[in-house]
Amino acid sequence: MIILKNVALRRGTKVLLDNASVTLNPGEKVGLVGRNGAGKSSLFAVLNGSLHEDGGDVSIPSQWRMSQVAQDMPETVQTATEFVVEGDAILLAAQREVTEAEAGEDYMRMAHAYTALNDAGAHDAPARAQALILGLGFSVAELQQPVNSFSGGWRMRLQLARALMCPSDLLLLDEPTNHLDLDALVWLEAWLKQYAGTMVVISHDREFLDAVTTVTLHVDNAKLVRYGGNYSKFEYMRAEQLTLQQAAQAKQQEKMAHLQKFIDRFKAKASKAKQAQSRVKALERMEKIAPVLADADFQFEFKEPMSLPNSMLSMTGAAFGYPAMDGAPADTPPTVIVRNVNRTVLAGQRIGILGANGQGKSTLVKTVAEALQAVGGEIIRGKGLNIGYFSQQELDVLRPEDDPLQHMFRLARDTPAAMRPSANDCREQGLRNFLGTFNFSGDMVKQAVGSMSGGEKARLVLCMIVWQRPNLLLLDEPTNHLDLTTREALSVALNEFEGSVMLVSHDRALLRAVCDEFWMVSRGGVSDFAGDLDDYQVYLLEEAKRRREEAAGKR
Structure with missing residues (x-):
């Protein structure tokens, strides 16, 4: 077992742990949670030996094999399959022993080495590696492509596959879902449920934590507090504690009353559709954990839209894709990914967009946002339509050398006069005040965006969207860089938003809480x-199984 006894841990002058103790038993699946900066990643560094505690004792069985996801970007011409196979440290050691025994012509050593190589699973290692790669969303055609040919996010998926390939007694996963879409995430959950060792995971995806953990370890006020159960159970127990501790605080009661008001309003609105019932359940959860939400240090809300055209937009025979590349012959047709779409988005609709990786979800949203042109058919936008668009690449649109205040000045200047807030809101103090509602205050409003964390950049993008008072929100993976607290704040804000929402996300808690249809x-x-997200997960697992069987047939 892992035993931490009276551990002290500091980074610079900041005390992360002070006289903290906890015991983790063999085979337990532990979710490590706490606010940003509380010390979760530093505790990981203590567990993997890259950081030493400043006091107390940390005990991990010496015979335990440890695996974790390497954070460096791999640079190699190895194929994806070869790269992942090499994640099996035991197999690699057995192969080296065979090579050395053969070189020394030591026949007894060779016999033992061949036995060890067979025991390490050399005969099916490529097949095991390819099952991991396919499960994480790669195609059969990509199994033999060089690692260097993939983008950064896909290379990090290969690093994850490599960590899963390595036999281990302790698996450390720090934000393993960051580069995954929903189909790969569902597959990973199924894999981790079968993992026999001890696992400690940091994640900002509450449904992922619920699915794969049985213990929650909360880093709170420099202590380690252990809760039996997954993240939802932790939330309920934490809510009960906060209710007892803070029942007399007027501010707490005011926040809880505000939450209760919108919960009641949207529960009453929800239809009997299966998808809407998922949303009712999500709102009931918020009702139970209202003290936790109210205790959060960050909340925001979307302003009331200036108008609500109905319909927001209509698509007739629309086709979505990409135009021919520059330099292609003039008669080269566009690449069509999605075709013959006949859809209408009405005021107040809340649509979750589902689909396996590569099917065209982002292409659809980009085209509605006019970041791409439709390659066929017609899209008619309602009079007064004002789109707020958060794309997966939105963080790249921010200017790294500029600060948040400069971004807001530019936004105020470029926003059409009819869509701007009041003149005072467009002046420096008004913009400073607005940034403050998104936790950008003091020196942070003058900090270069390039030096900020991914979460801070995402918060700035949300701030800029809210300022524009949109009536249609197009959100493509808005939670990728957001912590659990900010995800909850986004969920609350979207539920209060009076306009329409089109949401692509691998965060099922957000989809459940926000969307009435898919x-x-x-x-x-x-x-x-027609189904809900539970039905969709079954569909994704069946699709993953089909892909694995297809790959097995081609090998």
Whole structure:
């Protein structure tokens, strides 16, 4: 077992742990949670030996094999399969022993080495590696492509596959879902449920934590507090504690009353559709953990839209894709990914967009946002339509050398006069005040964006969207860099938003809490998805199984 006894841990002058103790038993699946800066990653560094405690004792069985995801970006011409196979440290050691025994012509050593190589699973290692790679969303055609040919996010998926390939007794996962879409995430959950060793995971995805953990370790006020159960159980127990501690605080009661007001309003609005019932359950959860939400240090809300056109937009025979590349012959047709879409978005609709990786979800949203032009058909936008668009690449749009205040000045200047807030809101003090509501205050408003964390950049993008008072929100993976507290704040804000929402996300808690209906982007078209997210997970697992069987047939 892992035993931490009276541990002290400091980074610079900041005390992260002070006289903290906890015991983790073999085979337990532990979710490590706490506010940003509380010391979660530093505790990971203590567990993997890259950082030493400043006091107390940390005991981990010496015979335990440890695996974790390497954080460096791999640079190699090895194929994806070869790279992941090399994650199996035991197999690699057995192969080296065979090579050395053969070189020394030591036949007894060779016999033992060949036995060890067989025991390490050399005969099926490529197949095991390829099952991991395919599960994480790669295609069969990509199994033999060089690692260097993939983008950064896909290379990090290969690092994750490599960590899973390595036999281990202790698996440390720090934000393993960051580069995954929903189909890969569902597969990873299924894999981790079968993992036999001890696991400690940091994640900002509450449904992922619920699915794969049985213990929650909370880093709180420099202590380690252990809770039996997954993240939802931790939330409920934490809510009970906060209710007892803070029942007399007027501010707490005011926040809880505000939460209760919107919960009641949207529960009453929800239809009987299966998807809407998922949303009712999500709101009921918020009701139970209202003290936790109210205790959060960050909340925001969308301003009331200036108008609500109905319909927001309509698509007739629309096709989505990419125009021919520059330099291609004039008669080169565009690349069409999704075709013949006939859809209408009405005021107040809350649509979750589902689909396996590569089916065209982001392409659809980009085209509605006019970041791409439709390659066929017609999209008619309602009079007064004002889109707030958060794209997966939105953080790249920020100017790294500029600070938040400069971004807001530029936004105020470029926003059409009819859509701007009052003149005072566009002046420096008004913009400073608005940034303050998103936790950008004091020196932070003058800090270069390039030096900020991913979460801070995402918060700035949300701030800029809210300032524009949109009536249609197009959100493509808005939670990728957000911690649990900010995700909850976004969920509350979206539920209070009076406009329409189109949401692509692998955060199922957000989809459940916000969306009343789902569109499925699949096989070149868009259709209604009649089930809820539980049905969709079953569909994704069946698709993953089909891909693995297809790959096995081609090997």
